Amino acid sequence: MRLFAGAALLSSVAFMLAGCALLGISGGTGSSTGNSSPTGPSTSAPEVHPTPSGPKPNFLPAVDPTSAQANQRLFVILLEQGLVSEGISANPEGTAERLRASGFDAAGISWTDSSTAIGLLSDTVFVSAQVGGECLIGQYGTSIQTIAVAIAPVLPAGGCLVGADINRF
Secondary structure: OHHHHHHHHHHHHHHHHHHHHHHOEOOOOOOEOOOOOOOOOOOOOOOOOOOOOOOOOOOOOOOOOOOHHHHHHHHHHHHHHHHHHHOOOOOHHHHHHHHHHOOOOHHHEEEOOOEOOOOOEOOOEEEEEEEOOEEEEEEEOOOOOOEEEEEEEOOOOOOOOOOOOOEEO
């Protein structure tokens, strides 16, 4: 009985493979053998259409004036845009301008200088945006090679950054 069942299984598999060969269907990667007749079913890969060139749509979220947490993703995206276009030593004033252009309140945006008192490139710079009673504070530069973002309360004296040379709009 087992011998008969095994023979029946082998003959049915052989019959299916013969049918696939007649139709030009191959196994494995799902590719066509190229020998299919024009009237037979198509086994070619789906067509790939190139992405149109030109400006890409801008899907940045709007600034939410209720909390810094609600704006953290947008804040990081805007900092990353400067790093992509200018590199790790991106001008913090340009980053602050991107924040303002995206809808953050200009009165709550501040940044540190991108150079030291003797004209050397700063190891890190800070850019901040005040949202309500909280601050989004971003740090980047050559010494950390990434973006660090924190949310902190507004300072008792107001603002988000401390220092004599803090820039504001």
